[in-house]
Amino acid sequence: xxxxxxxxxxxxxxxxxxxxxxxxxxxxxxxxxxxxxxxxxxxxxxxxxxxxxxxxxxxxxxxxxxxxxxxxxxxxxxxxxxxxxxxxxxxxxxxxxxxxxxxxxxxxxxxxxxxxxxxx
Amino acid sequence: xxxxxxxxxxxxxxxxxxxxxxxxxxxxxxxxxxxxxxxxxxxxxxxxxxxxxxxxxxxxxxxxxxxxxxxxxxxxxxxxxxxxxxxxxxxxxxxxxxxxxxxxxxxxxxxxxxxxxxxxxxxxxxxxxxxxxxxxxxxxxxxxxxxxxxxxxxxxxxxxxxxxxxxxxxxxxxxxxxxxxxxxxxxxxxxxxxxxxxxxxxxxxxxxxxxxxxxxxxxxxxxxxxxxxxxxxxxxxxxxxxxxxxxxxxxxxxxxxxxxxxxxxxxxxxxxxxxxxxxxxxxxxxxxxxxxxxxxxxxxxxxxxxxxxxxxxxxxxxxxxxxxxxxxxxxxxxxxxxxxxxxxxxxxxxxxxxxxxxxxxxxxxxxxxxxxxxxxxxxxxxxxxxxxxxxxxxxxxxxxxxxxxxxxxxxxxxxxxxxxxxxxxxxxxxxxxxxxxxxxxxxxxxxxxxxxxxxxxxxxxxxxxxxxxxxxxxxxxxxxxxxxxxxxxxxxxxxxxxx
Numbered sequence: 001x002x003x004x005x006x007x008x009x010x011x012x013x014x015x016x017x018x019x020x021x022x023x024x025x026x027x028x029x030x031x032x033x034x035x036x037x038x039x040x041x042x043x044x045x046x047x048x049x050x051x052x053x054x055x056x057x058x059x060x061x062x063x064x065x066x067x068x069x070x071x072x073x074x075x076x077x078x079x080x081x082x083x084x085x086x087x088x089x090x091x092x093x094x095x096x097x098x099x100x101x102x103x104x105x106x107x108x109x110x111x112x113x114x115x116x117x118x119x120x
Numbered sequence: 121x122x123x124x125x126x127x128x129x130x131x132x133x134x135x136x137x138x139x140x141x142x143x144x145x146x147x148x149x150x151x152x153x154x155x156x157x158x159x160x161x162x163x164x165x166x167x168x169x170x171x172x173x174x175x176x177x178x179x180x181x182x183x184x185x186x187x188x189x190x191x192x193x194x195x196x197x198x199x200x201x202x203x204x205x206x207x208x209x210x211x212x213x214x215x216x217x218x219x220x221x222x223x224x225x226x227x228x229x230x231x232x233x234x235x236x237x238x239x240x241x242x243x244x245x246x247x248x249x250x251x252x253x254x255x256x257x258x259x260x261x262x263x264x265x266x267x268x269x270x271x272x273x274x275x276x277x278x279x280x281x282x283x284x285x286x287x288x289x290x291x292x293x294x295x296x297x298x299x300x301x302x303x304x305x306x307x308x309x310x311x312x313x314x315x316x317x318x319x320x321x322x323x324x325x326x327x328x329x330x331x332x333x334x335x336x337x338x339x340x341x342x343x344x345x346x347x348x349x350x351x352x353x354x355x356x357x358x359x360x361x362x363x364x365x366x367x368x369x370x371x372x373x374x375x376x377x378x379x380x381x382x383x384x385x386x387x388x389x390x391x392x393x394x395x396x397x398x399x400x401x402x403x404x405x406x407x408x409x410x411x412x413x414x415x416x417x418x419x420x421x422x423x424x425x426x427x428x429x430x431x432x433x434x435x436x437x438x439x440x441x442x443x444x445x446x447x448x449x450x451x452x453x454x455x456x457x458x459x460x461x462x463x464x465x466x467x468x469x470x471x472x473x474x475x476x477x478x479x480x481x482x483x484x485x486x487x488x489x490x491x492x493x494x495x496x497x498x499x500x501x502x503x504x505x506x507x508x509x510x511x512x513x514x515x516x517x518x519x520x521x522x523x524x525x526x527x528x529x530x531x532x533x534x535x536x537x538x539x540x541x542x543x544x545x546x547x548x549x550x551x552x553x554x555x556x557x558x559x560x561x562x563x564x565x566x567x568x569x570x571x572x573x574x575x576x577x578x579x580x581x582x583x584x585x586x587x588x589x590x591x592x593x594x595x596x597x598x599x600x601x602x603x604x605x606x607x608x609x610x611x612x613x614x615x616x617x618x619x
Contacts, residue, residue, distance in 0.1 A: 029356045032540065033586065034197055034377025034414045035303075037277045037354030039464060048356075068355075070540055070586075074513040078471065087460025088152070090277060090303040091357045092333035097165070099149075102459035106471040106510070117367045 003116045005079060009068035012084040012102060016042070016061050019094050026094065028060070028082065030075075030104070034100040040065070040082060040095040040102050076118055081105045121166055124446040127215045128308065129164035134170055134330060135179035135274055135314035144169045149332075151307055154220035154455040155446050157494040161306040166331035168339040171299070174327040175345045178270040178297035181324030186267040186295045190245045193293060197242035200317045205235045207316060211309060215281055216446045220455030220496065221409050226571065234285035235264030237593075240577035242446075242596040244442030255593050258612035267295030268347040268371075270290050273338045274361070275310075276352045277303035278412040278517075284310050286592045287350055288326070294601035296347075300328045301340055304460040305458050306562050333357065337614075344368045348549065351375070352414070355586055360379035360499035373590025373600050374581060375414065377515045378543030381536035382417035382572065383526075383558065387550035389426045393572075396433075399548050402572045403434045407441055407453050407500045411519040412461070414587075417572055419512055420502075420523040421535055427525045431502075438516050443486050455495040456518060462535040465518030468511055477522070479504035487614075491597060507535045515541070529554065535562050542584030546572045565591070 008016065020026060025045035031037050042063075054066045060082055067075065082102055089101040109117060131148055133140035143164035143591065151160045167495035204211060211234075221230075254263045273287040279303060291298050302310040307330045314328045329336060337357075341349050342364035349365030351361050352375040365372045388399045406417050422430055446454030456462045463484070469483055488495065500519040503511055510523045526532040535543060542564040549555055549570070559567035565582045568574065575581065580594035590600050 001184070014526055029538065031354040031356035032377075033354040033358070033515055034375070035278060035353050035412075035517060036357075037377055038468070038516065039354075039460075041356040042358065043356075046362060047363075051335050074510055078475075085460050085463040088149075088305045088459050089458070089460050090305060090333060091354060092360055094334050096304070096332045096333060097149075101463075103460060104466060105467050106474070113438065117395050 001112075001115050005057045005117065006060055006065045006082065007080070008082040012082045013061050013097065014093065015084055015095060015100060016063060018086060020063070023033070023094055026063055028063060028065040029054070029078065030065070030071065031091070032068075032071050036089050036091040039093070040092070041091060041103055042095055043092065050107045053074065077109055077114065079109050121449075122218070122224045123209070123213050123449070125158070125447070126213045126218060129542055130160040132311045133316060134164050134166070134174065135167055135311065135326070135328040136170075136174045137327070138318060143167070145557065151216050151218070151303065151305070154457050154496045155217060156491040158491070160308055161220060162328040163311070166329050166336040168333070171329055171336055171339045171343070173300045175270065175340070175343055177324035178299055179345055181322055182267070182269045182297045185297055185322055185325045186269065189293065193295065194242040194246050197238045197289060197293060197321050200529040201235045201238035201242065202223055203317050205230065208232075208235070211281060213447070214309045214312055218306045219277060219457050220446055222273070222451045222454040224449055224451070225409060228284045234282045236577055237282075237285040238241050238289045241289040245598070247517065248537060248595070255596045258610055260609040260611070261608065262604045262607040263396070265599065266591065266605050267299070268601055269296060270299070270346050271296045271348045271350060271601060272299050272301070272346040273350045274304060274337055274341065274353065276303045277306040278409060278414070280306035281313065282310040283352055290592070290597040291440065291601045292325070294410070294598045296601050297325050298341060299329060299346065301329050301331070301337055303333055304330070313594065334382070338364070339363065342367065346370070348372065350600070352592070358588065371600070373587035375590065376586060376588040377414045377512060378541035378564070378583065378587045379419060379539045380415050380417050380544035380546070380564065381419045381421050381539070381562070382546035383421040383532050383536055383548065384423065384426070384430060385427050385532075385551060385554055386423045388548050389429060389513055398570070400433045400437050400544060402548055404437045404441070405573045406521040407438065407519045407571055410453055410456050410498070412457060412517050413573070415566065415573070417516070417546050418516065418521060419507070419545070420442055420521050421526050421532055423532070424525040424527050431480065433525065437500060438481055438502060439556060441500050443497060444488065445492060445602060453519060455497050459496055459553065462498065465498050465516055465520060468514070468516045468518070469520060470524070471501070472503045472505065472509065474509035475505065475509045475511065477503040477509060477511060477544070480504055480523070482519075495570065501578045507538055513539065529558065533558065537563050540585060541587045543587035544568070
């Protein structure tokens with residue numbers, strides 16, 4: 001059985017494919033803080049500096065999903081699904097011009113997932 | 121007096137070099153009102169070429185504007201304040217229409233604070249002095265502040281006009297030219313501002329450009345021809361803007377939000393008096409501006425021996441919040457700013473429930489009647505849980521309060537500081553020792569003591585930790601928009617003697 005920390009809905013995947021075709025290699029980085037914080041940002045891969053302070057949670061549609069380590073400490077017990085909603089978000093995320101916004105839907109990890117990802 | 125959505129033009133241009141101009145490629149985006157999802161107007165979907173024009177206009181104007189006297193700049197800032205004040209009700213209705221917040225807040229907070237902000241910076245630059253130090257009998261060091269030149273300002277949608285004032289007033293006061301990019305959800309008030317006050321400023325001093333982050337924000341933030349970027353928003357974009365600025369070695373200031381603790385000690389309940397009444401309101405201030413405030417007191421920490429008695433009063437006061445038409449003067453809480461925010465807030469309430477938080481009140485979308493049914497409303501919600509839950513750690517930016525208890529001062533501080541952010545905090549007590557010691561031990565830039573959500577000019581505002589850096593709302597912001605020029609003058613007629 002394979003476990004994933006992050007998934008994507010069909011609708012979000014379709015938009016992601018469209019954006020990949022337009023922008024080339026992209027990454028997701030989960031934001032925090034004010035305004036459009038707490039939303040995932042889709043950015044051109046070469047634009048965003050990643051290092052050991054970021055953790056790679058997995059891939060959706062071959063797009064890597066990252067979050068800063070300190071933020072992940074508070075998120076690690078949850079499973080994330082990238083979804084899409086109509087809306088006029090701010091920020092530099094690449095889907096904004098489409099009038100759509102990626103959002104995160106979360107659920108608790110199952111017991112099996114918890115044992116796999118966060119063994120005590 | 122009744123209030124309503126003001127009349128807007130069908131579409132607006134960018135304000136560049138003293139005039140409204142169409143976007144070069146002719147593209148616009150629709151801006152909808154969160155009150156009822158109706159169309160407000162079309163605004164330019166600007167691209168790099170538009171941004172470059174604005175930057176060029178600002179650069180052409182900077183020399184002359186940077187050399188105006190403080191007397192002139194101060195007089196202009198005062199005139200701007202007067203025009204805002206004369207049109208206060210119109211601007212308040214624009215803000216309510218564009219952002220969704222209740223008219224009683226725009227009339228009584230957003231607008232009066234914005235007016236005062238321009239007057240504050242008009243005043244302080246008249247009273248400022250540089251410095252002169254006689255380093256020895258022949259050497260004089262003069263420090264003179266000079267404007268940076270051209271500054272880019274990217275502002276958020278939660279207080280569109282007030283955040284504009286926080287950015288624009290000090291930058292103009294310091295003698296800079298500006299390219300302002302309002303948030304794409306709330307482009308209206310900055311546009312009408314430019315329309316009404318633009319003529320007071322020389323061409324190119326104030327430029328307002330609309331568009332989306334990746335298309336207009338990025339070329340603005342990464343331009344080698346702006347001298348500084350000021351940003352209010354979230355952390356990932358904050359990092360990105362700092363990266364762009366780092367390529368040019370340009371300074372930045374960042375205000376990136378928080379997850380502010382609001383701490384109530386036992387002594388508040390020693391008496392049933394007006395102060396206790398103030399404390400209850402202080403806890404319910406999480407609902408101000410629908411929770412869309414960087415300093416929203418979204419974590420409520422209550423000392424355990426008063427928890428039951430106090431939370432009962434807080435729940436009752438929260439349930440008394442009147443939702444309804446944001447234009448109605450008795451509406452206490454309006455619409456969330458956009459549909460995606462609405463969705464995000466609901467998803468957070470959901471994960472809070474899954475994490476085991478207990479819903480004490482609210483807990484879902486609010487369904488309003490008529491046209492308002494198309495708007496984006498959330499019930500004020502209180503969740504009881506513990507500080508490791510995500511609803512205690514992430515900025516939901518909605519009317520969602522996460523409450524937990526603490527047993528003593530040490531635990532209160534441990535919980536209060538267990539956050540990635542450090543923008544605001546509240547401390548409520550009748551104990552004179554706690555009044556001083558607890559705020560000093562909280563790692564946040566602004567700690568309100570026996571009050572909350574007060575933003576008078578001359579009280580500096582800014583973050584610790586991931587909440588960013590820079591201090592707005594105070595004359596110290598002037599130096600974030602200036603260089604310090606040091607003239608080192610010798611009165612010695614004799615050479616050093618080395619050569």
